[in-house]
Amino acid sequence: MNKVDFIYPANLSYECNRCGLCCGDTPHKIRHILLLPKEAQMISQQTGLPKQVFSKEVPNKDPYFYEMQKSVEGKCFFLKNNQCNIYQIRPLICRFYPFELKFSPDQGMYVFSYTLECPTINRGKPVTRKDFSELYRLAQEYLP
Ligand code: SF4
Structure with missing residues (x-):
């Protein structure tokens, strides 16, 4: 990432109620919880689990090279009793939800959007x- 500014939706509110919807499949959506190589590495180091236990390699998703394994119920490997077991080191994609950041060539800057899937x-x-600035900073820190 090397562009320096972003735009974001005005007058938006949101507050995670820990429903766990974003941590797995829904009746309407198969969830792909993608991981950067350094995230998979860090989670492996911190949990003591080999990467292949909680993730699988995915092609053509650069810069993401892994995807979280899911339970038979379609929930993230690390979601237990509706709580994230690796919350402090959860992946960037989890920190971003329900927002997404993409570069818009038309507008010449990064643009935040959100999904109405999130009930809050x-x-x-x-x-x-300030909230969007923090996400933007994280994206700059994590993404190539
Ligand atoms: S890592 Fe944590 S926050 Fe991310 S999908 Fe899994 S349980 Fe949810």
Whole structure:
């Protein structure tokens, strides 16, 4: 990432209620929880689990090279009792949900969008520029 500014949705509110919806498949969606190589490495180091226990390699998703394994119920390997067991070191893709950041050639900058799949969009706390700045900083830190 080398562009320096972004735009974001105004007057949006959201507050995670830990429903766990974003941590697995839904009746309408197969979830792909993608991992950067350094994230898979860090999770492996911190949990003591070999990467192949909790993830599998995926082709053509650069810069993501792994995808989280899921339970037979379609939930993330690390979701237990509806709680993330690796919350402090959860992947960037989990930190971003329900937001997405893409470069827009037309606008010449990065653009944040969100998914209405998340039940707390437009409920809860206002999402401020500071919140989006933190996500933007994380993306710059993590992504090539
Ligand atoms: S790593 Fe944690 S936050 Fe991310 S999908 Fe798995 S359980 Fe959910």
